[in-house]
Amino acid sequence: MKIFGDDKSGNCLKVRYVADHLGVPYAWIPVDIMKGETRTPEFLARFPVGQVPGVEFADGRCLSQSNAIIRHLARGSALLPEDPWQQAKIDEWLFWEQYNHEPTIAVCRFHMRYRGEPAETRDPRKVAGGEAALDLMERRLVAADWFVGDAITIADVALFAYTQFADEGGFSLDTRPAVRSWLTRCIQALGLPGATSIAVPG
Numbered sequence: 001m002k003i004f005g006d007d008k009s010g011n012c013l014k015v016r017y018v019a020d021h022l023g024v025p026y027a028w029i030p031v032d033i034m035k036g037e038t039r040t041p042e043f044l045a046r047f048p049v050g051q052v053p054g055v056e057f058a059d060g061r062c063l064s065q066s067n068a069i070i071r072h073l074a075r076g077s078a079l080l081p082e083d084p085w086q087q088a089k090i091d092e093w094l095f096w097e098q099y100n101h102e103p104t105i106a107v108c109r110f111h112m113r114y115r116g117e118p119a120e121t122r123d124p125r126k127v128a129g130g131e132a133a134l135d136l137m138e139r140r141l142v143a144a145d146w147f148v149g150d151a152i153t154i155a156d157v158a159l160f161a162y163t164q165f166a167d168e169g170g171f172s173l174d175t176r177p178a179v180r181s182w183l184t185r186c187i188q189a190l191g192l193p194g195a196t197s198i199a200v201p202g
Contacts, residue, residue, distance in 0.1 A: 001019075001024065001025065001026040001027070001055060001056070001057055001058060002026065002027045002028075002029050002055065002056040003015055003016065003019065003026050003027070003028050003029065003053060003054075003055055004029045004031050004043070004046070004047070004052055004053060004054040004055070004056070005028065005029070005030070005031060005052045005053040005054075006030070006031055006032065006033050006052050007028075007030065008113070008114075009033075009052060009053070010102070010106060010109075010161035010162035010164075010165060011052070011053055011066040011102070011106075011161065011162075012052050012053040012066070013161050014053075014066045014067070014069075014070050014157055014158055014161045015053045015055065015066060015069050015070060015073070016028070017157050017160075017161070017190050017192070018069075018070045018073050018074055018079065018154065018157055019073060020190070020191075021079070021157075021190050021191065022073065022074070022077055022079070024073060026055075031043070031052050033052060034114060038050045038051060038052060046062045047062060047064045049064055049065075051064060051065075053066055053069060055069050066158070066161075067094045067097070067098060067154075067158055070154045070157060070158065071094070071154060074153075074154050078151060078153075079152065079153050079154045079157070080153065080154055081148075081149060081153065086148055086149055086153075089147075089148045089155075090147075090148050090153055090154060090155045093147050093148065093155035093158065093159065094154070094155060094158055097155075097158045097159055100129065100132075100133050101130075101133045101159060101162065101163075102162055103126070103129070104126045104127075104129035104130035104133055105130040105133060105134070105162050105163070105165075105166055105169050105171060106162045106169070107123070107126050107169075108122050108123075108126050108127060108130055108169035108170055108171070109162065109165055109166075109168045109169035110169075111123075111126075111169070112168060112169055112170060113165075113168045113169075119170035122169075122170060127170070130166075130169065130171055131171065134163070134166065134171060134173070134176055134179060135176075137159065137163070137176075137178075137179050137182075138176040138178050138179050141178035141179055141181070141182045142178045145182070145185060146182075146185075147159065151189075152185070152186065152189040152190070156182075156186055156189075157186070157190070160183065160186040160190075163179065163183065164183055164186075
């Protein structure tokens with residue numbers, strides 16, 4: 001399996017985290033989105049939408065969209081429990097992550113980290129949406145250790161990917177201790193090195 005991705009992208013890291021956790025062998029093919037490498041004819045032949053991550057399997061089939069990829073990789077594992085209701089609740093969080101969480105927190109991070117713009121020039125609507133998303137996560141994590149069930153699932157992986165970098169988008173987790181503790185649990189469950197300072201409860 002080949003994973004085409006940018007190692008600074010949370011969406012790409014989701015796929016790496018799931019593959020590593022499940023012991024799925026792969027080759028990481030770096031793609032620099034800032035250099036237009038997702039717009040080359042070779043890339044678009046594999047992934048017509050022109051986005052990372054993308055996965056090419058050994059039989060030549062290709063799959064894009066981060067949450068579709070991790071859902072496919074996780075089938076039959078504890079990251080995607082077989083219970084239909086739990087799967088539906090996982091999907092609920094996956095859709096919310098891509099519609100409400102990623103378009104606000106990740107976009108603000110792109111504005112600051114990739115484009116080098118100051119926090120005060122972020123889109124106020126994106127800022128408000130990101131704050132609301134983090135507040136919703138805090139409320140959920142006050143009540144439960146994980147987003148679905150009693151162990152880590154791909155719902156947690158999907159939300160972890162960009163939440164760990166919230167500070168790079170100008171968001172503070174200082175008043176969200178449940179989110180901070182959950183980040184640490186994710187790091188431990190996935191066997192990651194202590195990725196970010198915000199993941200350590202303070």
